[in-house]
Amino acid sequence: MRAFNFFSPETVEEALDLLSQHQDSIAVIAGGTDLIIDLNEGGKKPDYVLDISQLKELDYISESDGMLHIGANTTFATLEKNELISEYYPAIAKMADYMGSPQIRELGTVGGNVVSASVAGDSPTVFLAYDATVVLQSKRGTREMSIEEFNVNRGKFRCQIEDDELLIEVKIPQANSNFATAYRKFGKRKSLAIVVLATAMRIERDRDNRIKDARVTLGAVSLHPMRSPKIEKALIGKKLDMEELEPVLQLYTEEIDAAIASRPSVVYKREGIRGLAKGCMMDVLEQYGLV
Amino acid sequence: MKKNVRNPEQTTATIDTSVRDSKVVTQPPQRKTVEPQEVPAQPQKSETLDRDFSVLGKNVNKKDAYEKVIGKTQFAGDMKRPNMLYGGVFRSKIPAGFIDHLDISKAAAIPGVACVLTYKDIPGLNQTGIIIKDEPILVENKIRRIGDAICLVAAETEELVEEALNAIEIEYDEIEAVLTIDRAAEADSPKIHGETNLHQSKHLFCGDVDAAFEQCDVIVEKTYSSGMKSHMFIEPDAGLAEYVNGILTIYVSTQNPHFDRGEVANMLAISHNKVNVIQAATGGGFGGKLDIGVQCHLGLLCYHTGRPIKMVRKREESTMVSSKRHPMTMHYKTGAKKDGTILAMKIHMTGDTGAYASYGPAVITRAVVHATGPYYVPNVDITAEFYYTNNPMSGAFRGFGVPQISIAHEGQMNALARELGMDPIDLRIKNAHRVGTILPTGQELTESVGFVETLEAAREKMNELFNDETYQPSAPNKKRGLGIGCMWYGIGNTGLPNPAGAFVEVLGDCSVNLLVGCADIGQGSTTVMAQICAEELGLNYEDINVTYAHTMVTPEGGATSASRQTFISGKATQNAAYMAKQTLMEVASDYLKVPAERLIFRERKIWDREDPDTKMTYPMLMMEMRRIGKLALGVGSYNPKTTYLSPKDMSGIPFEVYSYATAIVDLEVNVETYETEVKNVISVHDVGTAVNPQMVEAQIEGGVVMGIGFALFEDVILTRGRIKNLNFSDYIIPAAMDAPKIYPLIVESEGEAGPFGAKGVGEPALIPTIPACADAVENAVGIHFGNLPILYIDIAREMNRKR
Structure with missing residues (x-):
């Protein structure tokens, strides 16, 4: 690790001053769980490190x-x-x-x-x-x-x-009683595992327990998490019941195929995503008290 | 569970020392004609007695536990000396080629850099290797793998070491890297060492397999494979070297201190007694700290600078250059009668030994000898070839090839059971090794064969834990399966002498100095030696102080590998203690006027077995020793009773004793996310006598988790000879949350060999869980996986292919 100057301000104002002053070569550290690895491996070589954990x-x-x-x-x-x-x-x-x-x-x-x-x-x-x-x-x-x-x-x-x-x-x-949200992740072990594949959803229901609005995201299938308008559209209007929701799972596979068709990991992701998505749907139904 | 025990007093009093000194029988025994063995109606049981040990079999506290628990243990990386330098290694970035141009001048000129060394600075032998000395300590010209050591740097700070390493200039003349054994075998492939890439080949045969297959009702033929694995010991390789009174002293994390001493001395062309290797507290090894790590590099830098120097490998460097588990492919053809009697096996296996031999010759030999599994097979034909490649060096890793072949021999047993519609445990019991079984090497098993007992104990526990009604998946999207795996494991080196020694002195206050060469890497050998010594002398565990793995004062201990230390160093300790005790017995005999063979030494007292009132305390005995001017000293050694194996058919006696084990794995596969969860593991081990049952159980528990890692998690990812997953974050081993409920069970089979009948469990602990996991996955999802590990991606691929 290369030597650097270390700041540990106690107010945001101070921190912003320091950032502004040394913006050419400064790294911000909070918990350090990412930055320390970069510093050790030489991926980052800042002259200054700004510790914001005291803010x-x-x-x-x-x-x-x-x-x-x-x-x-x-x-x-x-x-x-x-x-x-x-x-x-x-x-x-x-x-x-x-x-x-x-x-x-x-x-x-x-x-x-x-x-x-x-x-x-x-x-x-x-x-x-x-x-x-x-x-x-x-x-x-x-x-x-x-x-x-x-x-x-x-x-x-x-x-x-x-x-x-x-x-x-x-x-x-802010959450309200018409919202239900779910997140499912697959890692290579039960803890200490980065995301191999993940999906999240936020569902809003109407009075008839039909899906009024849906936001569906997929993680670890592109540079950044992506929303799937295709899946969201398919979900809207559906009755909140597993039998009706289950056919949508196939669209998840289609989305993965479209996003990473040529990657070796597609073999798993195109199949595993349905399991994770189904888990999310079950969580949502449970939150609504519909199972 | 088989309870058997000899009376320890009887043993010590009646066995002559000359009998205790083992001899290597140099002539292989005559091959006997082998016929199908008859299964005894009842498991053999000889006369059993109650165990009556005072120290053995007790869960005494480990000698090193307290310091470790309070965090005071000094590992090599924690050590510091005044005026200390730091060392680093400049390594090749290509897998194959030659050094075209090397310039160290800029690095050497950096202020604070003490020296930059190349092979030219080695005064003695620039070759190392445990069996074949084919690895240069520093590359002269030819590069055989990514990470080959080229230059050494010593500097005042770790940062300066880095700076100097970055200032070394090199140009390579890169050549084709040989990355597969298929390519290695081709005539026109570049040769890594000498004229051929064939590292070793083996052929073990007996009977007539072709004729035997004709008589078989069922034949199962399958191919299995196992990928490269990394040990991932928690503490990366580290050491510190300094001159102490003119002796080059190296404190190092190692499994092999006496080997290290010789390699360093030979490199420096100095006598072996001018080098003192002291094992520092070692944070795991699993075979990965048997080869030379930092020892020679530290020695050379210390020799040239005369200053203390420390080297601590980074995790990436440690994973890159320490040995790996041999990737192996195994083709099996097994034939049996309708009733399950196995008649023949034809086996062919290949392995990638990587850039250097390391323990490759031991792995191929042990794999071949164990290839049938713990079953009687009268007709056997086993061939094996290991090839050099430009991949990372394969070497010793907990089990020396037996974990790999266990996948195949157990896969075959389970396939055979399915084919025959037989219960897999019944099939195994039918063919199991017993006392009297003749092995394919011609060796007859004469004692300590507890395999059937492990099978029965495993079945009993399984029936207790699970029944048809309660055995259900925990959720509708999960499938659950039970799997079984077994193993046998020869204790000590295969068909080779591998002695160990011990020194004992009983002091005037009844405390004891015990000196053993045996490296304790956390497995607990120090505690085991103290228990054996205390039991033999009739003293308490707390009376024994153990100095270990310190080459200037302890005798040769051999490597802490091959599950050999309890058996071999343990026997040496018992022999040394017995020699000291002989003097004590003479003196006590004169004092008490009782024949020596009638004396019992136990719990710091000595008495006449026929008249317990004729007695004395140990302090009284030591006072008497002082009065008449005698010292209670003992020297002991032990070399297992083995023979060299015939080069023609590998007949002979490869091992004196074998450990046996059976594991049953209960797991679930989520058929929607393809996640596998191991829920319960029963692992039953025949260890002869359990010197310290709690430590045996701990070994079994650790082995089970590592076995799960082998079968379901771990895989080295190689790209052009480069390991992509060098860290714990991407080389996935199971963590605490992945550990199942483990039921470790101990079977104590009867035998005269070893200290009080103890065998070994270090490597056996790992093995049976591996094939049992594969079988459990197959039973859960109905798909056979012959290639391990079985990862989520494999299950996803195969399950969806099936649909």
Whole structure:
């Protein structure tokens, strides 16, 4: 590991000053579960490292203005233990539970996972299903964008963050009793496993227990998690009942075939995705009390 | 469970020392005519006695446990010395070729770099290897694999080492890399060593297979294969070298300290007693720390700089260059009568030994000798060829080829059972090794054959845990299956001498210094030796202090491999203790006026077996020893009673004793996500005498989890000779959440060989779970997988092909 200067500010304002000042060669560290590997392997050689783990003001989970706000410094362990999350945002709870190992969950933060935007990361697939918005801040000001827009590579980043910007929070529309959400992941072992394949969904039902709106995302089948308008369209209007939903599973296979037809992993992914998607559907039905 | 025990006092008092010194029989025995063996109506049981040990068979605390639990154990990577340098290795980035141009001048000129060394700086032999010395310590010209060592760097800091390594300039003349054994076998392929890429070939035969197949009612013929595996020991290779009073002293994470000593001394052209290899606490090895790792490089850098130096491999470097499990392909043809009696096996196997021999010759020999499985087969024809390639070096990995061939011999048994409609356990019992069985090598099994007992114990436990009503999948999208696998495993090196020694001194206060060469890599040999020594001397476990794997003071211990240390170093320890005890017996006999053979030594007391009131305490005995000026010293060694194997047909006595095991695996396959979950494993092991049952169980538990990894998770991914998954994040071994409920069971078969009848369990622990997993998957989803590991992607592919 190359020597670097290390900053550990206690306020966002200070952090943004430092980012702005050293933006040519600075790396941001929160839990360090991604960055330390890059530093050790020489993938990143910054002159400065900015530790944001002391920014207590970015460690929060709250509901206001019809949105759920998750501060960038919230660890996965915090998410996992949060009652609001486990009660009303089951897909986020599941994602936190699948993520890494207890040690990694204690260190890894939501902000870090979102900015790393790894193909095999857990949170992007889930946040995309939740229609999340990211809040970015710099000395120049604050901006917001949908996670879909955010998850587009820009230079050295796998997302749209600028060199002097800090991710402040992720926010998603507040849950209500008509929403049900689910996330299923396949990793190569039960813990400490990156995503081989994942899918998430957010369903909104109408009074007749039919699907009014659907957001379906697929993880680890392209550079970034993708939505499937085809599956969403097929789901809308369907009765919330397994027999009616099951034919849609075939569309998942078609989507995988279209996305990664020539990859060796397609052999598994085109088949396994139906199992994961069916698991999501079962979770949704269970949340609605329909099984 | 077979309970058998001899009276330890009787043993020690009646066996003459000269009998205890084993001899290698150099002439193979005459091959006997082999006929189908008759199955005894009842399992053989000889007269059994209650066990009556005072220290053996007890779950004493491991000698190293406390320091490890409180985190005080010093591993080589933790060591520091004043004025210490750090070392690093410059390695080849191509799999095959020649060094065209090498320039170390820029690296050597960096301030803080103490030296940059090449092969020219080696004063002695630039060759290493446990069996065949075909690996250069530093490459002179020819590169045979990615990661070949070319230069060494010593510098003041680890960062400077990195900087110097990056400043070394090299140009290669790259040639075609031989990456498959098919290519290796072709006449026009580049030759990795010498004139041929054929590393070794073997032929074991007895009887007449062709004639026997004619008489068979059923013939099963299948091909099996097993991929390359990485040990993934938790602690990467590490060591520290320094001169202590003029002796080059190397503290190193190793399984093989006495071998290391010779390799370092030969490289430096100095006598072996000028090198002292001391095993540092070792965080696992599994065979991957038997070859030379950092030892020679440390020795050479220390020799040239005269300063203490430390090397700790990074995980990537460790995985890249330490040995790997041989990938093997095995073609089996098995013939049986309608009643299940096996008459013949014809087997052909091939293996990729990689760039260097390492333990390849041991793997091919052991695989061939064990290829039939633990079954009597009168007509056998086994051929094997291992080839050199430019792939990573294959070598020793827990089981020396037996885990691989167990996939095949057990796959065949299960296929045969299906074909015959027979219960797989009944089929095995029918053909099982027993006392009196003649092996294809001509060896007759004379004692300690507990295979049938493992099968029966496994069946009993299975029936207790599962019945037809309760045995159901846990969800509608899952399928559940039970599978069985068995194994046999010869203890010690195959058909070769492999002695170990021990020194004992009983001190005036009744404490004991025991010195053994045996490296304890976490498996617990130090504890086992102390238990054996205490039992033999009649002292307590706590009385024994063990110094181990320290070549200037401990005798040769051989390698901690081949499941041999409890059996061989254990017997050497018992012999050394017995020699010391002989002096004690003479003195006690004179003092108590009782013939020596009537004395019982136990729990720090000595008494007359015929008159227990005639007695003395150990402190009294040691006082008497001092009064008359005697020392209680013992030297012991043991070399298992084996013979060299005939080069013609491999007849002979490859091993003195064999361990046996049976495992039953219960697993579920999710037929929608193709995830496999092992739920329960019963693993029953015949270990002779369990010196420390808790440690035997721990070995079994670790072996079960590693076996699950072998069968269902682990696979080295190679691209042009380069390992793609060098880390724990992408070389997937099972973690805690993947471990099933494990039922470790111990069978104690009867035998005179070994210390108090103990055999070995280190490698056997791993093996039977592997074929049992494959069988369980087949029973769950109805698809036969002959190629292991069976990954989610394989199950997805095959299940959807079937539809």
